[in-house]
Amino acid sequence: MAFTAASAAAARADFPALARHMNGTPLAWFDAPGGTQVPQAVIDAVSRVYRDCNVNLGGLFDTSREAGEVVAAARAAAADFLGAASPAQISFGANMTTLNFALARALGRRLQVGDEIIVTALDHEANRGPWLSLAERGAVILEARLKSDGTLDLDHLASLVGPRTAIIAAGIASNAxxxxxxxxxxxxxxxxxxxxxxxxxVHHAAHLPLDFEALGCDFLLCSAYKFYGPHVGVLCSRAGLLDTLEPDRLSVQHQAAPHRIETGTPNFAALAGVTAAIDYLAAFGAGADRRERVLDAMQSLADYEHGLAVQYATGLDALPDLMRHGPPLDTWPRAPTVSFARARGVAPLAAALGAQGFQVWHGHFYARRVVESLGLADQGGLLRVGFALYNTPQEVDRLLDALRTVIADGL
Ligand SMILES: Cc1ncc(COP(=O)(O)O)c(C=O)c1O
Incomplete structure (x- = not known):
């Protein structure tokens, strides 16, 4: 099913936050890579848990069983969303970073001194910091370079791999x-x-279809607040692998995957929201089951959001003194995230846009090595615009007009 500007205009009514205004003008939410707004269906699912059933797991009473069903439903939904063969491969945590630190601690326990871990200069710190921390245990950390065109230098990465390589941590879509x-x-x-x-x-899951089993990685992480859900981290593990690790855990908790890496009481309300977010997305697609609908929906959304990115990038290229970074817009696949730098710095532009209700991020967005590798740290990094299903071509035109004006005003 094609997702069009008319679909986006209609979907906007699902998101209460989009009704917010600043000085009589609707806020323009171009901050999707930092987190999306949530539809009413997610808000309802979250509040339903607090209203009806805010109890813990394992009791011999109905509401406790219902809490168990909330968790099970979220695992099933996330498995459909990511293309995992079984919900038992899905673990949840506070956010992606926290889950990745837990994973790193667990994997660190089986490393030998001198084992090598490869990280990349293109990654968010959340997929670097946990692995860099294993240097304390004697791991040797190697970093694959970024090319000036914003792609990962895969030849360099290949040159780093060898018999001591124990772990390769790499993102599949750059949030910067x-x-x-x-x-x-x-x-x-x-x-x-x-x-x-x-x-x-994390960035890929929000914008492009994913197929965990076809990807063939061992662990994959994402974060539901980037795809219209609440703040919950998701870890998808290759079947059987989590059971071979020694994560931090209590002796009294479930020892088997997917619980093995989950500590403490789950955020039931947020998990209900995860299911609702995935169901919300799936409803934009066609297919015989939720997995098929999710795939179809994510493909249509990807096409739509890419169109917005092209429109924005084309407009940007007509503005003076801006240097767009990242792969060309005719590259596919590509996430709908467009960033530029300029010698005079981008912070004044971000502030001027923010004062007019355009929500854009600037800086390094925790992808610190990207900004350093591109030599942009002294200029204050990048100004980033990211698109979500609720953004419209009219908003992109408004943003470009506003940019044109503030630049013409000498900012
Ligand atoms: C690409 C990428 N990876 C990891 C993270 C960290 O996710 P979380 O906030 O869930 O820890 C983010 C958040 O911005 C991200 O964009």
Missing amino acids: LGTVTPFAPIRELAQAYDALTIVDA
């Missing part, structure tokens, strides 16, 4: 540049040396 990194070459390199692969799919 929109670059999509093909995973197959990384998987092949890892498999050649029996290394484990950790995929950051």
Whole structure:
């Protein structure tokens, strides 16, 4: 099913936050890579838990069983969303970063001194920091370079892989540049040396279809607040793998996957929201089951959001002194995230836009090494615009007009 500007205009009514105004003008939410707004269906699902059933798991009473069903439903929904063969491969945590630290601690326990971990300069710190921390345990950390066109230098990565490689941690879509990194070459390199692969799919999951089993990684992480849900981190593990690890956990908790890496009481309300967000997305697609509908929906949304990114980038290219970074817009696949820098810095532009209700991010967005590698740290990094299903071509025109005016005013 095609998702069009008319679909986006209609979907906007589902998101209460989009009704917010500033000085009589609707806020323009171009901050999707930092987090999306949530539809009413998600808000309802979250509040239903607090209203009806805010109890813990394992009791011999109905509401406790209902809490168990909320968790099970969220695992099933996330498995459909990510293309995992079984809901038992899905674990939840506070957010992606926290889950990735838990995973790193668990994997760190089986590393030998001198084992090598490869991270990338294109990644968000959330898929670097947890692995860098294993240097304390004697791991050797190697970093694959970023090319000036905003893509990962896969040849350089290949040159780093060898018999001591234990882990390759790589993102498949950049939250700073929109670059999509093909995973197959990384998987092949890892498999050649029996290394484990950790995929950051936070930015990818929000914008493009995902197929965990086809990807063939060992662990994949994402975060529901980037795809219209609440703040919950999701870890998808290759079947059986989590059971071989020693994560931090209590002796009294469930020891088997997917619980093995989940500590404490789950956020039931947020998990209900995860299911609702995935069901919300799936409703934009066609198919015999939720997995098919999710795939169809994500493909249509990707096409739509890409069109907005092209429109915006084309407009940007007519403005003076801006340097767009990241892969060209005719690259596919590509995430709908467009960033530029300029010698005079981008913060004044971000502030001027923010004062007019345009929500755009600037800086490094925790993709610190991207900004450093591109030599933009002294200029204050990038100004980033990201698109979600509720953005419209009219909003993009408004943003370009506003940029044109503030630049013409000498900012
Ligand atoms: C690409 C990417 N990876 C990881 C993260 C971290 O996710 P979380 O906030 O759930 O820890 C983010 C958040 O911005 C991100 O954009």
